[in-house]
Amino acid sequence: MPYKKTLILSLISAALCLAFVFSSFIPASPSTCITDAGPSPEEIALEAMVKSFKLYHSFFNDFDYQQGYQLSRHGITREAAIEYLSLGFETELATAIIDEYTWIIPERGCLAIKPCDGLPILHEGDLPPLTCNRINDRNIVFSEEFTGCYSPNDRYVYRVEMKYYGNRWKISALSLDKQ
Known part of the structure; x- marks a missing residue:
């Protein structure tokens, strides 16, 4: 009887050791690799x-x-x-x-x-060149540079300031500055 217990414990220990050694060769499933920290x-x-x-x-x-x-x-x-x-x-x-x-x-x-031009609108397609400057937990500024808008060598920076108001982010200021 003691021989059977020792044999079973040895087999379990060997199996655990093998599992530990070879675990780095077994690809993990995506659910174990990705933590759900949520969006920034x-x-x-x-x-x-x-x-x-x-x-x-x-x-x-x-x-x-x-x-x-x-x-x-x-x-x-x-x-x-x-x-x-x-x-x-x-x-x-x-x-x-x-x-x-x-x-x-x-x-x-x-x-x-009024029949006139309005504000410049940023779409999903404009996002890749957008830069982000996080001021603090409640203020983030996104900006994009535009060139050649009114003349071949002009350069403008469009800034969109976002502010967190209790339960949502809103646009708090817009500016278009000639550089």
């Missing part, structure tokens, strides 16, 4: 920035054309328009955008989109 704050802010620009784009491009005016489907009043853009933009910035690119039509009593 930069990745989350970047995704929020793209969504914010999509929101901006939808506000100014989803409109009804009535009596010569472009009326956004996402905000027929100034307050409703600011509320809509505030989902992706800091409220003061959303207000500035609405005040710059829309006007009140007195005879209709509603907000209309």
